[in-house]
Amino acid sequence: MTDDLRLDLLGPLRGWAGERRLDLGPIRQQTLLAVLALRPNQVISADELVELVWSDAPPSTGAKIVPPYIYRLRKLLPEGVLVHTRDGYSLRLAPGASDLERFESLVSAGHADRDKDRAAARLSEALELFTGEPFSGLAGHYLSVQRHRLTERRLKVLAERIELDLERGRYGDLVPELVALVEEDRLREQFAGQLMLAYWRSGRISEALDTYTRTRQELVEQLGVEPGPELRAIHERILQNDEPLARPAVRDELPYDGAAFVGRDDVLRQVVDALHTAGPAVVAIDGMAGVGKTALAVRAARQLGDVYPDGRLFIDLHGYTPGHEPVSALQALDRLLRTLSVPAERIPADLEERAALWRSELAGRRILVVLDNAPDSAAVRPLLAGGPRCGVLVTSRRQLTGLDATARLALDVLRPEDARELLAEIVGPDRAGSAGAAAEVVSQCGHLPLAIRVAGARLRHRPSWTIEHLSKRLDAEDRRLAELSTDSGGVSPAFALSYESLPPDQQRLFRLLGAMTGQDIEMYAAAALADLDVVEAEDLLEQLVDANLLLQLRPGRFQFHDLLRQYARTLAPEPDAVRRLLDYYLYATAEASAAIFGSRLHPLPEPAMVRLPEFASVADGLAWIDAEGANVLATIRYSESSGALEQAWRTGLSVASCFFQRGQVYELDEAHQLSLRAAEGDAEAESRVLLSIGSLGRYRLGAEESLRTLLAARDKLPENADLTLRARLLASIGYSQAKLRPDEEALAVLDDALEASRQAGDRSIAARVLAYVGVTYSDRLEFAQALTAYQESLAEGDPGVQAEVLNGIGECLLELDRVDEAVTALTNARDLGVERGSDYSLIYTYAFLGTAYARRRQWSEALDFGRQAVELAQDSDSTESQQNAYVRLAETLLAKGDLARARPHFARAMELAVVDGQESMILRAASGLARTSPAA
Structure with a gap:
């Protein structure tokens, strides 16, 4: 990731590459950059970019408008910053490369610092990063929302910094700043209250009262409301000239929260902030067993003593405690009322009456109640405080959806760096070993605080152990839970309680x-x-x-x-459960493949006995493969290793073509390898797998290697194999032969394949064979015959080959100088390729369209298509498609007269063609190099 690019977002959008100021171009281009910068290092799809950038005026072309803008941004930004993946676009920013990230980092540091001077300095430094209105001058609803969010964020941090200055006694210094803020927005009560305090504590009581009068008048006249309780409370204190006096010590039932509390600064701040709000606050923290809910709740409660000076109560409701029944609401209220010194004879027996007394006792007090380990919402509701100044903090392993909470927090496991710090706190830095060893241990603990504490305790109490030894013990998955559990508790007992409930x-x-x-x-x-x-x-x-x-x-x-x-x-x-799951992935993969390619490429032995998703379109099939591809591959691994061999190779065959369609080369290779191992000993199965390897590998491994694999598949083919399989195999052999030598022998094999497909009654294979015949004639430069074969293939109606066939028709029409017809065919090929998510076909489509528009002398379109073809080809593993893309872009540049830029592309095409032994491409690239030579 480059660190050259810097962006300013907290004002007019500005960018630098090193020390060089960038010209970010037109408004819409800047808007696109701003959207990407707001979500750095994340992939955003083209459709989502259209929605976020062009929401005020959606283009008729939809997502097709994005690539040209991306191309222009790439030209002005440092290399490698703006990347294109299969799922969209991502702006790669180094840590601290945007002023927004630096702002948030400084604010977090200020919140975490208990030294008020340092905290105020960090917040001031953060606020100085604002140079104006964020994204000023840029259009769009999304940026408008972000502009408002960042403006409100700035005002919140500003109010926090002013609060720190008030606590530090800087009353006189604050008055001028607060006067300007109040004049800027007379309805913002928080700044008015802070100005009143600054005046009052500076001895300027009349001005403090005048500020209240003017603020109240504005609120009544403009909004028809009275000032809020906090502003009224400040006014009342000033009238009485009564600074709050120190209160007597009150009951504090919070348990010891341990010394080893690391990380969680962000979530701790969320909890504390939520309990700082005016009015009764109810904060619910949920999370899995052992994630650290109680530790977080107690740590937050300890920081709220000034907000709840009348007491901090704690009760464990034992929702998930070994050997304890959950505490009922009736029992909990009895305990809580006794804590407030209510005599036993005054405590009613009825739940509703007891809850009413509890609320009555809390009225007028400022008390925080921590309800730990709640079993469900019903156990908590009667315990909620009714007082406007009381707060309740609840923890539970369940999401308390039935609780009317003012704030909810789902607590996750620790970040890796915080998990390592926790381990070091428990065992000591000397025993924590290297960062790599500690990272391995906390990863084996799943970054779960309870598991880390158990592992750390085992290491701490065994001086002869090293952290590497602990890691080795934890490495065995079948023993890991035992290592992380003890007689008195640990991970397994904690999980068991959750499961048993x-x-x-x-x-x-x-x-x-x-x-x-x-x-x-x-x-x-x-x-x-x-x-x-x-x-x-x-x-x-x-x-x-x-x-x-x-x-x-x-x-x-x-x-x-x-x-x-x-x-x-x-x-x-349950013994049958895994078999049902393997069946599901086998049949769902086959149906997704059929949706993508228009027909089922590989037969299945029997109808599916499990319910499958509906695959009504190509998009449905592609979406399922994108979401489930990794799981399908994991299922094939499991099937092959567990002996479910037929399911393994059949699932592998169905998913292989889908991986090929998506350009997922490594996944494709693994699916083939697993399938081949699973098919060993079954001649027909081996033949099917080798056919898939040879056919799909042709574009990457070359025709010669493909042919060897296909001939091995033919040798494995049983005599009684079905005609469909035989036709497919003959077609693929003929095509590979034709790619090596487009001679009569190759055409004869393709004729045999066409005859076999006719006998099998399979129009899909017939369409593919005719497409191969078209390619062969095209390689022989006999474009009229090639066009006829392609048109016959198209007439067979197989959607699985339509995009490739239209590409072939487009190429033939170009060579026959029928450019307008070629553009029509290639545009249809592009639409099909986009719909089917076929990067391989799109490489050729864009390359041919580049040539077509060059023939029309529409240079901008020609170069855009040519560069898109090269970009896709570079991401592929197909040297053949790369050669075609490079040479056609070079020819476009040459025709435009840009010899200097054409030459490197001809050179790259030559380099790839020499490796592959592609004579026609070698001659074509050599001719281009000669015509672009400086001496030419």
Whole structure:
């Protein structure tokens, strides 16, 4: 990642590359850059960019408008900053490269610093980064919202810095600044209150009271409301000239929160801020067992003594405590009322009356109540304070959705660096070892605080152990939970309590999810695993999320924390569950592939016995593969290693073409390797897998290597193999032969393949064979015959080859000087390629369109298409497509008269062609090099 680019967002958009100020171009281009900069190092799809940048005037071309703007930004930004992935675009910014990131970093540091002088200095430094209105002059609804957000953020931080200055006694210095702020916005009560305090404590009482009068008049006249309780309270104190006196010591029941509390600065600040608000505050913290909810709640409560000076109460409701029944609301109220010195004879027996007395006792007091380890919302509701100055902080392993909380926080595991710091706090820096060893241990603990504490305690109490030895013990997954559990507690007992609190149907699904073959799961796969209706499976998954036994990192997809997954695997499985899951992935992959390619490429032995998603379009199939591809690959690995060999090779064959379509080269190779191992000993299966390897590998490994693999597939083919498989194999062999030598022998093999496809009654294979015939004639430079073959292929109606066939038709029409017709065919090919997500076909489409527009002398369009072809080709693993893209872009530049820029592209095409032995391309590139030579 480069660190040359710097961006200023907290004012007019400005950029630098090193010390050089950048000209960021037109307004819309700047808006696009600003949107990308607001989400640095994240991938944003082209469709989302259109929505965010052009919301005020959506273009008729949709997402097609994005690449030209991206291209212009790439030209002005440092190299490597703006990247294009398959899913969209990302602006890569180094840490601290934007003033917005520096602002947030300084604010966080100020919040964390207990020294008020240093904290105020850091907040002041952060505020100085604002140089005006954020993104001033840039249009669009999204930036308008962000502009308002950042402006409000600045005012909040400014108010915090002023509050620190008041606490530091800088009353006189603050008056001029606050006068300007109040004049700027007479309805902002917070600044008016701060000005009143600054005047009062400077001895200027009349001006303080005058400020209140003018602020109240503005609020009544403009909004029809009286000042809020905080401003009225300041006014009352000034009238009475009564600074708050020190209060007597009050009851503080907070437990010891331990010395080892690291990280969590951001969430700690969220909790503290939420309990600082005016009015009764109820904050709910939920999270999985052992994540540190109690430690966070107690640490936050300790920082709120000045906000709740009348007491901080704590009660463990024992919702998940070994050997304890949950404390009922009736029992909890009895304990809390006694804490407030209510005599036993005054405490009613009835729950409602007891709750009413509790609220009455809290009236007029400022008390914080910490309700730890709540079993559910029902146990908490009667304990809520009614007093406007009281706060309640609740922790639970469940999401307390039935609780009317003013703020909610889902606590996650520690960040890796904080997890390492916690381990070092427990064992001491000398025992923590190297950063790498500590990182390995906390990773094995899943960054879960409880697991880290147990692991750290084991290391601390065993002087002969090293951290490397501990890591080695934790490395065995089947022993890890035992290593992280003790007789008195630890990870497994904590998880067991959460599991045992579930109803039976949730317990069953939790157990079965331990058999997940992939990293995550969606509702159809879960339904297959548990043999349930899809809606019922989804409901149960959501209920496990509510219980914090399952994570939902994005809508509809669920996964375990690593240690919870290992715990689920220790529970009793159901033998048929995994078989149903393997069936699901086999048939769902086949249906997704059929949706993408228009027909099923590989036969399946029997109808699916599991419910599958609906694949109504190409987009449905592509979306499923994009979401589930990694899980399908993991399922193939599991199937192959566990002996489910037929499912392994059949699933591998179905997904391989999808990976090829998406340009996922490494996934494609692994699927083929696993399939080939699983097919060993089954001649027809081996032949099918080798056919797929030879066909899909042709573009990357070259025709010669492809042909060797295909001939091996032919040798494996049984005599009684079905005609469809034989036709496919002959077609692929003929095509590879033609790519080596487009002679009569290759055409004869393709004729045999066409005859076999006709006998099999398979129009899909016939269409593909005719497309191969078209390519062969095109390589022979016999473009009229090639065009006829392509048109016959198109007439067969197979959607799986339409984009490639239209590319071939476009090339032939170009060579026959029918440019307008070529543009029409290639535009249709582009639309199909985009719809099907086929980068390989789009490489050729863009390259041919570049040539077509060059023939029309429309240089801007020609160069844009040519460069898009090269970009896609560079991301692919196909040297053949790279050669075509480079040489056609070079020819466009040459035709335009830009010899200097054309020459490197001809040279690159030559280099690739020599390696591949592509004689026609060598001659073409050599001719281009000769024509661009300085001596020419």
